[in-house]
Amino acid sequence: MSSYRPERIGEQIHKEVSKLLMYSIKDPRVAVVTISGVEVSRDISSARIFFTISGDAGAADNSAERKEAERGLKSIAPFIRRELGKIMQLRFVPAIRFKYDESVAYGQKIDALLHQVQDDLNDSSADS
Numbered sequence: 001m002s003s004y005r006p007e008r009i010g011e012q013i014h015k016e017v018s019k020l021l022m023y024s025i026k027d028p029r030v031a032v033v034t035i036s037g038v039e040v041s042r043d044i045s046s047a048r049i050f051f052t053i054s055g056d057a058g059a060a061d062n063s064a065e066r067k068e069a070e071r072g073l074k075s076i077a078p079f080i081r082r083e084l085g086k087i088m089q090l091r092f093v094p095a096i097r098f099k100y101d102e103s104v105a106y107g108q109k110i111d112a113l114l115h116q117v118q119d120d121l122n123d124s125s126a127d128s
Helices: 005-023 061-087 102-127
Strands: 035-040 046-054 095-100
Touching: 005 046, 005 061, 005 095, 035 061, 046 061, 061 095
Parallel strands: 046 095
Antiparallel strands: 035 046
16 A cells, blocks of 8 residues: 655655745755755654755765764754654654765766766767
8 A cells, every 4th residue: 555645754854944944044055955855754753754965966076065064953953853753744854865966967977977968969960
């Protein structure tokens, strides 16, 4: 039997955490963070919140910014969980863990490679 409850709760957590990051949290380490998704376990005991860094292109200088954002998110996780408990009507609030979303940087890398191939094809057809 499949349940949509974890997905609904994940969507609500996504929305509320995004609001909290925008309006309630003043930590400069997380000012560049964007929530990209939430996965909630079937028993709703834990939630993985995926994040990206604004302007993230997978550059080496962003790794330091990413580490700072991870530290900032880890330090505010108890606050976020407490606020989710106040906002959401749940008996138990899931334990939250933040995880960097590698898929955005991977997608940007593939996009850049496709543009490079297209440019190469255009150059070779212009030479003919």
